[in-house]
Amino acid sequence: MPQNSLITTGLKLARWPALAIATAWLAGCAYAPGLSMGQNLAADAQRQTAGTEQDAPPPGALLSITADLLRQQRASLPTDIGQGVKSLFGEAAPYTIGPGDVLNIVVWDHPELAIAAAASSSTADVSSLTAVGNGYNVSPNGLIQFPYVGQIQLGGMTEFQARDLLTKRLAKYIKDPQVTVRIQAYRSGRVYIDGEVRIPGLQPINDLPMTLPEALNRAGGLTASADRSRIAISRNGSTTAINLLQLSALGINPNHILLRRGDLLHVHNRDESKVFVMGEVTRPLAQPLRNGRLTLNEALGEAGGLNATSGDPRQIYVVRSAAKEQAKIYHLDASAPMAYALAEGFELQSHDVVYVDPVPLVRWNRVISLILPSAQAVNVTRDAAN
Missing domain, CATH: 3.10.560.10 (Outer membrane lipoprotein wza domain like)
Structure with a gap:
């Protein structure tokens, strides 16, 4: 390269630092x-x-x-909880027999009407069958089969209503029958609980009202990472958000929120x-x-x-x-x-x-x-x- 070109290039490069700093x-x-x-x-x-x-x-x-x-x-x-949360409010009602429930029916002084436990060679199996007793499965249509009476509709009734109906039907064959009806296994209604609870899974709806606090208590309570301001209940294709702290601030008892068959309860993580x-x-x-x-x-x-x-x-x-x-x-x-x-x-x-x-x-x-x-x-x- 010619010497004059080198000098010109050097002068141009020498001006670059000052120009950059000034800019x-x-x-x-x-x-x-x-x-x-x-x-x-x-x-x-x-x-x-x-x-x-x-x-x-x-x-x-x-x-x-x-x-x-x-x-x-x-x-x-907000000074109100909104219509979505209000729609979840309900009054506790007596439990009614539903499809899948197992009923224990005893006609006193008539052991022939009791379902005999199946024989087993295992002592443990015998004790478990004895604990089950005479169970009658309720059909999808709410029917059971009972001696003398045949098919009888008990679905939708309370235990006392079912007892009165069986007593009336058996009175045709037994003098002054003394009948006891109780629900042996609650299987017709369940609520699924997941998220930040200690025991997630299915919880059956029984004779105790399935309120929101009751459902959380059955699931073992909330975990340390649970967000009490973000609890969701899904019902019939729609999801409602519940803020427990807001309910407390407004003086509303969360026991007013009553869960139903098929509800999904989800507790969010606070990291979300x-x-x-x-x-x-x-x-x-x-x-x-x-x-x-x-x-x-x-x-x-x-x-x-x-x-x-x-x-x-x-x-x-x-x-x-x-x-x-x-x-x-x-x-x-x-x-x-x-x-x-x-x-x-x-x-x-x-x-x-x-x-x-x-x-x-x-x-x-x-x-x-x-x-x-x-x-x-x-x-x-x-x-x-x-």
């Missing part, structure tokens, strides 16, 4: 690497080039966390409802809600608070997105300690993103850390050319 300085923190919300989103959006204007929030999406905002949120809290704390905090993390509740203060506390060297307390944001609505961004200026009282009253929702911006000096330092290696590479190339 980065003029750009400032707006082009710092990593996610950044900016000190004033609306103003930043106007100053950005056309290629970055798409990052600006839609009009009205940026909301300041103030005492007025907290009052509006508290006023919007999380908020994400990111940015300049000590420990970025995904924090689950505590039974449906978590304040901004609690989320920041779980993350170890703001990073003392890089976090900007004036720039704390909560990004909240909804399926059918535009995302909203809530901004908290916590430069004054009193602002954390507002953070304590700000309720987070599932899948909120809490983000803390870095201070401008940190963002500038990150820009420099990317530029200097390139500048050093240019200097090495220039020295090699010389």
Whole structure:
């Protein structure tokens, strides 16, 4: 290469470090690497080039966390449980015999009417059959077969109604019959319970009312990871969400919720409802809600608070997105300690993103850390050319 060309190339390369640093300085923190919300989103959006204007929030999406905002949120809290939960309310009624149930029927002083236990060579089998006694299976149509009486419809009756009917029918053949009817095995109605319970599975509906607390108790109670604010009951193709804490706050006894045959009860895991704390905090993390509740203060506390060297307390944001609505961004200026009282009253929702911006000096330092290696590479190339 001619010597004049080498000199020209060296001069051009020598100007590169200064040019790169000057460009980065003029750009400032707006082009710092990593996610950044900016000190004033609306103003930043106007100053950005056309290629970055798409990052600006839609009009009205940026909301300041103030005492007025907290009052509006508290006023919007539901004061009623809704029609969906009310539709699950019911009054306990006596158990009625249904298909699949096994009945134990005794006609006193008439052992010939009792079903004899089958013979067995095993002592254990004999004892188990003796415990079963004379069981009559109820057919899908609610019928049983009984001596003298033949087929008799007992489905839909209570134990006492079935006893009275059998006594009336047997009176034609036996003088003053003394009959006892009891349900030996409850098999006509079941509720399936799964999720965060200790003993998931099928629970039969028996003579005790199958209320929501009764069903949870039969399943061994809730596990440590259960979300008491997210219990779902599926019935007839529709699912209703139940918040036990909301019921308690409204003074409603959950025993009013009565389960029916075929209901599915599911208890959600609290890890399914999380908020994400990111940015300049000590420990970025995904924090689950505590039974449906978590304040901004609690989320920041779980993350170890703001990073003392890089976090900007004036720039704390909560990004909240909804399926059918535009995302909203809530901004908290916590430069004054009193602002954390507002953070304590700000309720987070599932899948909120809490983000803390870095201070401008940190963002500038990150820009420099990317530029200097390139500048050093240019200097090495220039020295090699010389």
